[in-house]
Amino acid sequence: MSSLPDLAAGPGAAPCFEDLELGQLETGAPALTLTAGHAATHQAILGDRLRLALDAELCERVTGSGRALAHPGLVCDVAIGQSTLLTQRVIGNLFYRGLALRRLPSIGDTLRTTTEVVALRQNSAKPGRAATGLAVLRIRTVDQEGRAVLDFERCAMLPLRDPQGETGHAEEVGAPAAEAGAPELGGALAGWELAAYREAVPGPHFAELAALGEGTRWQCLGADVVSCAPELARLSLNVAFAHHDAAAAGRGARLVYGGHTIGIAAAQLTRALPSLVTILAWHSCDHRGPVFEGDALRSEVELERTEPLAGGGGLAQLRSRVRAERPEGEAEVLDWRLVGAFA
Numbered sequence: 001m002s003s004l005p006d007l008a009a010g011p012g013a014a015p016c017f018e019d020l021e022l023g024q025l026e027t028g029a030p031a032l033t034l035t036a037g038h039a040a041t042h043q044a045i046l047g048d049r050l051r052l053a054l055d056a057e058l059c060e061r062v063t064g065s066g067r068a069l070a071h072p073g074l075v076c077d078v079a080i081g082q083s084t085l086l087t088q089r090v091i092g093n094l095f096y097r098g099l100a101l102r103r104l105p106s107i108g109d110t111l112r113t114t115t116e117v118v119a120l121r122q123n124s125a126k127p128g129r130a131a132t133g134l135a136v137l138r139i140r141t142v143d144q145e146g147r148a149v150l151d152f153e154r155c156a157m158l159p160l161r162d163p164q165g166e167t168g169h170a171e172e173v174g175a176p177a178a179e180a181g182a183p184e185l186g187g188a189l190a191g192w193e194l195a196a197y198r199e200a201v202p203g204p205h206f207a208e209l210a211a212l213g214e215g216t217r218w219q220c221l222g223a224d225v226v227s228c229a230p231e232l233a234r235l236s237l238n239v240a241f242a243h244h245d246a247a248a249a250g251r252g253a254r255l256v257y258g259g260h261t262i263g264i265a266a267a268q269l270t271r272a273l274p275s276l277v278t279i280l281a282w283h284s285c286d287h288r289g290p291v292f293e294g295d296a297l298r299s300e301v302e303l304e305r306t307e308p309l310a311g312g313g314g315l316a317q318l319r320s321r322v323r324a325e326r327p328e329g330e331a332e333v334l335d336w337r338l339v340g341a342f343a
Helices: 036-046 056-063 072-082 182-189 194-200 206-212 229-235 258-272
Strands: 092-100 110-122 132-142 148-159 217-219 278-287 296-308 314-326 329-342
Touching: 036 072, 036 229, 036 258, 056 194, 072 110, 072 132, 072 148, 072 229, 072 258, 072 278, 110 148, 182 278, 182 314, 182 329, 206 296, 206 314, 229 258, 258 278, 258 296, 258 314, 258 329, 296 329
Parallel strands: none
Antiparallel strands: 092 148, 092 278, 110 132, 132 148, 217 296, 278 329, 296 314, 314 329
16 A cells, blocks of 8 residues: 555645645744754764864854854754645755855754745646646744844745646746855854864865865765665654655655755765864755665865955855765766855
8 A cells, every 4th residue: 555645635734736825824833942962863864073063162162152053954954844844745855045044053042933935836747747836935944032043945846736737826936046245144153263263173274275266176085875864854853755755755765855965965075174164054055866865975065266254264155066876876966055164
């Protein structure tokens, strides 16, 4: 018997594409208080090596806070997971846009997320394929004091309940977001002593990266096997069927949550550039293909440009391209353009 969830409508049912409306606001996701347990589990699954999330003494010297920094990947994973009430039937996530950390939460902070439908487009019908549509969601996350943490968009593909249905939705869903620069992103580092980080951690630091110049590339040595996919989905409150139930993915294997792929790319980034202070933003993040449990991921990082911060150090615009290796061959799965802070 198939374990695929049915497409019945009704109160409490996971919505299909035609159930969504422009302006619809979902506020029902549970808030989550970040704990050391979340941090340890996240690190064990993804191999996070960001120093300020691992080294409490260094973190206090740099940030001035007695609480450990929450890894930005953990913060983003929770925000995305809290947004999945509207996308439980997701077939795949196409992209993220304009993700910038307004502040950098610590362990002990509580995250609350609301999700708004801002664009809908029904896909053209294709013979032999289920009818689908694209939903662009605006995700806003705040902490326990109501301070903004994240405000970004993601695009999810969802099935229609009626294979012959016509919704008339045809909004633009692929417009790029404006790219935040040093004046905006640097605010998240207000009060930090980047000089203390520079003194304590081997380089390359910002000055050395700027001297290397645009187009410099690093091949991240060694591939990482994707494991514990449902565990990461559960940790982040992600309720999308395809990330828990292999049958729901319709591909004969469990579809890995996109943030899992990004998290492995981030861990590989910190192996290539171990002096990274933190990740502040994703200018764009495009999923080029699906990732499944057991895939081995390998990435290459490119320096696109650098921008100094007024108080010292600076930002590096980086691009990570990830390929999945599996028995039937290799496939490009991720094109991630991010902003890293360096001392």
